[in-house]
Amino acid sequence: MVGFFCTYSPEEIFYAFDILPVRILGSHEIQDVTEPHLFAMFCPFCRDVLAQGLKGKYDYLDGITIGQSCLHLRQAYTSWDIHKNPGWSHYLVMPNHVQSPRAVPFLVAEYELLIKSLEELTGKQITDSDLRKGIELMNRVRRVMKDIYEFRKQDNPPITGLEAMYMCCSQFFTDAREWLPVAEEAKKELETRKLDRDPGLRLMLVGSENDDIEFIQMVETLGERESVGATVVIEEHCTTTRYFWDEVDESFDDPLLAIADRYVSRTPCPSKDWPQRSRLQRILKFAKDFNVDGAIVIQQKFCDPHELDIPFIRKSLEDNGIPTYFLEFDVTTAVGPFSIRVEAFLETLEAEDDLF
Amino acid sequence: MSKYPSEPLKCWNKAKELRNKFYKNFSDAKDKGGIRWMGSAWAFDAVPAGLGEDVWCITGEPYGATCAFNRPVSAKFLEAAENFGFARDLCSYMRNYWGSILTNQYALGGEFPRADFAWSQHICCSHAKWYQNACELEGGNVPLFAVDVGAGACPPFEPEMYEHRVRYVADQLLDGIEWMQKVTGREYNDELFFEAAWNDIRSTNKWANICLLNMAVPAPLDEKSIYSFYVFGTLQKSNPEFADLYDELYDEVKDRVDRGIAAVANEQARVMTDTQPPWGFLKIYRYLESWGAVSIGSLYTFGLEGMWLYDEEKNDLRPRPIPAKRPETREEACMMLADWHLSKPEYQHFYHPDYKTKMMDAIAKNWKCDGIILHYNRGCEGLSMGIAENRLGLLERGNKVMTYEGNMGDEHEFDEQATINRIDIFMESMGLKRPAG
Numbered sequence: 001m002v003g004f005f006c007t008y009s010p011e012e013i014f015y016a017f018d019i020l021p022v023r024i025l026g027s028h029e030i031q032d033v034t035e036p037h038l039f040a041m042f043c044p045f046c047r048d049v050l051a052q053g054l055k056g057k058y059d060y061l062d063g064i065t066i067g068q069s070c071l072h073l074r075q076a077y078t079s080w081d082i083h084k085n086p087g088w089s090h091y092l093v094m095p096n097h098v099q100s101p102r103a104v105p106f107l108v109a110e111y112e113l114l115i116k117s118l119e120e121l122t123g124k125q126i127t128d129s130d131l132r133k134g135i136e137l138m139n140r141v142r143r144v145m146k147d148i149y150e151f152r153k154q155d156n157p158p159i160t161g162l163e164a165m166y167m168c169c170s171q172f173f174t175d176a177r178e179w180l181p182v183a184e185e186a187k188k189e190l191e192t193r194k195l196d197r198d199p200g201l202r203l204m205l206v207g208s209e210n211d212d213i214e215f216i217q218m219v220e221t222l223g224e225r226e227s228v229g230a231t232v233v234i235e236e237h238c239t240t241t242r243y244f245w246d247e248v249d250e251s252f253d254d255p256l257l258a259i260a261d262r263y264v265s266r267t268p269c270p271s272k273d274w275p276q277r278s279r280l281q282r283i284l285k286f287a288k289d290f291n292v293d294g295a296i297v298i299q300q301k302f303c304d305p306h307e308l309d310i311p312f313i314r315k316s317l318e319d320n321g322i323p324t325y326f327l328e329f330d331v332t333t334a335v336g337p338f339s340i341r342v343e344a345f346l347e348t349l350e351a352e353d354d355l356f
Numbered sequence: 357m358s359k360y361p362s363e364p365l366k367c368w369n370k371a372k373e374l375r376n377k378f379y380k381n382f383s384d385a386k387d388k389g390g391i392r393w394m395g396s397a398w399a400f401d402a403v404p405a406g407l408g409e410d411v412w413c414i415t416g417e418p419y420g421a422t423c424a425f426n427r428p429v430s431a432k433f434l435e436a437a438e439n440f441g442f443a444r445d446l447c448s449y450m451r452n453y454w455g456s457i458l459t460n461q462y463a464l465g466g467e468f469p470r471a472d473f474a475w476s477q478h479i480c481c482s483h484a485k486w487y488q489n490a491c492e493l494e495g496g497n498v499p500l501f502a503v504d505v506g507a508g509a510c511p512p513f514e515p516e517m518y519e520h521r522v523r524y525v526a527d528q529l530l531d532g533i534e535w536m537q538k539v540t541g542r543e544y545n546d547e548l549f550f551e552a553a554w555n556d557i558r559s560t561n562k563w564a565n566i567c568l569l570n571m572a573v574p575a576p577l578d579e580k581s582i583y584s585f586y587v588f589g590t591l592q593k594s595n596p597e598f599a600d601l602y603d604e605l606y607d608e609v610k611d612r613v614d615r616g617i618a619a620v621a622n623e624q625a626r627v628m629t630d631t632q633p634p635w636g637f638l639k640i641y642r643y644l645e646s647w648g649a650v651s652i653g654s655l656y657t658f659g660l661e662g663m664w665l666y667d668e669e670k671n672d673l674r675p676r677p678i679p680a681k682r683p684e685t686r687e688e689a690c691m692m693l694a695d696w697h698l699s700k701p702e703y704q705h706f707y708h709p710d711y712k713t714k715m716m717d718a719i720a721k722n723w724k725c726d727g728i729i730l731h732y733n734r735g736c737e738g739l740s741m742g743i744a745e746n747r748l749g750l751l752e753r754g755n756k757v758m759t760y761e762g763n764m765g766d767e768h769e770f771d772e773q774a775t776i777n778r779i780d781i782f783m784e785s786m787g788l789k790r791p792a793g
Binding site: 070105113 | 440441442443445446447478479480481482484485489499501502504518520521523524527528706707710732734737738741742745747748
C-alpha cells in the first residue's frame with residue numbers, strides 16, 4: 001500500500017503494479033506535533049496531514065508518494081519522508097506548465113522513472129496490459145461518481161452533499177475493485193430514492209482541498225433549525241470533481257501517454273492553472289448545469305494557490321449572476337461560527353428586492 | 357578598538373547608479389520606442405534580449421523589495437492589494453507589486469509603467485500566478501508566458517541531470533521565443549540572445565566567485581552590503597553592464613582579501629542567515645555588528661542567482677565552472693541556459709529540505725560560521741518552504757541556530773524589539789559581550 005498526498009499521483013500506475021493507492025487526508029483534530037516541522041504560515045491541511053504520519057496513523061503503508069503540486073503539501077510529504085519514511089518514497093515531478101505542449105512528453109518520462117522505482121519496490125515488471133487495466137479501473141470509478149453526481153442536478157436531489165462527500169472520500173481509502181460494486185449499487189438505489197427533506201437553496205462549493213463533513217452537514221441541516229436551508233449540489237474541490245471529473249482517453253495506443261495526457265489536461269489545481277485561468281469555465285459550467293443559487297468560495301487558511309485565484313473567481317461568478325460568499329477555513333477549527341455566516345448568506349439569497 | 361582595517365567599497369556608487377539607471381530605463385522605455393516586459397527575478401531574462409537592444413524589464417521581487425524598503429509607500433501598496441481582495445498572507449513582494457499597479461504609482465517616482473508583455477518562470481506556486489494577475493490588473497490585454505522550471509532537483513540530489521528535464525525547460529524557452537515574436541511583432545535576433553545568454557552565465561558564475569572570497573577571515577563583505585550587489589543578478593543577470601560590474605567587484609573584493617580589509621572592523625564572530633531579510637529593518641544587521649558579529653551571507657544571497665555545485669563527499673560548495681564554449685545555435689543556447697539554471701542552489705529545496713540543509717551546513721562549516729540565523733519569513737512561502745526542517749537538520753549537524761519571525765515586505769509582521777531581544781540572547785550564547793551603551 002502506498003500513500004499519496006495529492007491527486008496528481010497516477011493511481012492507474014499503482015493499480016497496474018497491484019499496489020493499493022491510499023490518499024492521505026487529515027483527521028480534523030487539533031494537533032500539536034507539527035510545530036517543529038512546519039512553519040505556521042503553511043496551511044492547516046498540510047499540517048493535519050503531516051500529523052497523521054507523525055502520530056503513526058498510517059503506519060501500515062509500504063511507501064509514500066506525491067505528484068508535485070502546492071508547496072504546502074510538499075512539505076507534509078518531505079517531513080514525512082524525513083521522519084517516518086516507510087521504506088519507499090517517490091517524488092513525482094508533475095509539470096506545472098500543464099497548458100504547454102511540452103508537459104505530456106515530460107510527464108511520460110517522469111512516469112518511466114516512477115515505474116522504475118516501483119519495480120524496485122515490488123520486484124515486478126508491468127506491461128501495457130497492466131496499465132490498461134489500471135486505466136479501466138480508475139475510469140470506471142470516475143464514471144460511476146459522475147453518474148451519481150448527475151442525480152444531484154435534480155430539483156430535489158436524492159443524494160445530499162454530505163453523502164456525496166462520503167462517497168468521494170471513501171474511495172480514497174478503499175480498494176477501487178471493492179468500492180466499485182458498492183458504488184454501482186448506490187447508483188441503482190438513487191434511481192428510485194426520495195429524500196424526505198426540503199432541499200432549500202442549491203449551493204456550490206468552490207476552492208481548496210475540502211473534506212469537511214461537519215461543515216457540509218451543518219449547511220444541509222440549517223433548514224431544520226432556521227428559516228433557510230440548503231443542499232450542496234456540486235463542489236469544485238480536489239477531494240471531489242477536480243479529482244474524478246476527467247477520464248483517461250482509452251483510445252490512445254500508448255497507455256502511459258494516455259495517463260499523462262489525462263493528468264495534464266484535467267481540471268487543474270490553481271497552482272498549475274496558467275497562463276489561462278481555465279478552471280473558471282468548469283466552475284461556471286457546473287453552476288449552470290447544477291442550477292445553483294449561490295456559491296461558497298472556500299479557502300484553506302494560507303492556501304496560496306487558491307488565494308491567487310479567489311478575487312477573479314468571485315468576480316466571474318458574480319458577473320455571471322451567481323452570488324458568492326467567501327469563507328476562510330481551518331480544518332481544525334470548530335464549525336459553529338460558520339453556521340451564522342452561512343445562514344446570513346442564505347438569507348441574502350432569499351431576500352426580495354424590497355427591504356420592507 | 358578595531359581588530360581589522362576596514363574601508364568602504366569603491367564600486368558602491370557605480371552600483372547605485374546602475375541600479376537607478378535600470379529602473380529609469382524601464383519607466384522611460386516608451387520615450388525611446390522600446391519594449392517593456394515584467395517578470396520574475398528568476399525569469400530567463402537573456403531570452404527577451406533577442407528582441408532588440410531597446411528592451412527593458414522590471415523584475416517583481418527586487419521591485420517588491422524596493423517598495424518594502426520605503427515603509428509608508430509599501431503600506432499604501434499593501435492596502436490597495438488587500439482592498440482588491442488579495443489575502444494578506446500572500447507573498448508580500450507580489451502584494452507590493454500589485455498595489456503599485458492598482459495605485460498607479462511607481463515606487464521610484466511617477467506613474468506605474470505598464471508592460472508590453474509578461475515573461476516569467478514558475479517554481480513556487482506564486483510565480484506565474486503573480487503575472488497572470490498582474491496582466492489582468494494592467495487591463496487584461498497583457499500577454500503572459502511563463503517557463504516551468506519545477507523540473508526536478510540536480511545532482512547530487514538526483515542520480516543525474518536527466519536529459520528530458522533539461523529538454524522540457526529548453527523547449528519551453530524555444531516556444532517562448534516564437535511567442536515573443538508573435539506578441540511584439542519583432543523579428544528575433546539570435547546573436548543578441550547568445551550574447552545575453554553568455555552574460556547570464558558569466559554574471560551568475562562571477563557572483564558565486566565573489567561570495568567564495570567571503571570565506572576569508574576577516575570577511576571582506578558583510579551581508580547588508582552583499583544585498584546591494586546580489587540584486588543585480590535579480591534585476592537582469594544577462595545585462596552586460598551588470599556582468600561587468602561583477603567582474604569589477606570581484607577584483608575589488610579579491611584585493612580586500614589580499615590586504616586583509618574587513619567589512620566589519622570588529623569581527624569577532626561570523627553568522628550566516630537565510631531567506632530575504634525584513635527589508636524595512638536592515639538595521640538589525642548593523643545591530644549584529646555592534647556585537648562584533650558579521651553576517652557573511654547565506655545560501656539565499658549566494659545561491660539565489662549565483663551558480664554553485666555541491667560536493668556531498670566533501671560537504672562543500674564551489675562555483676559551477678563556466679561551460680567550455682559559447683552557444684552557437686538557438687537550441688544550444690536554450691539547452692545551456694536550462695541546464696545551467698536547473699542547478700541553481702535555491703531551486704533545490706523545492707523538492708526536499710534536506711538538500712538545502714546540506715548546502716547550508718556546507719556554508720556554515722566552510723565559511724567558518726559560529727551561528728546561523730534563520731528568518732521565518734511570512735512574506736515568501738517559496739523560500740520559507742522547509743525552513744523548520746532546515747532548522748532541525750542544522751542543529752543535528754552541530755550548528756547553533758536562532759530563528760526569528762518576520763516578513764520581507766510587510767512591516768506589520770515584524771516585531772523589531774522581539775527580534776533584537778532574540779539576537780541579544782543568541783549573541784551572548786556565542787560568547788560575545790554586550791556592546792557598551
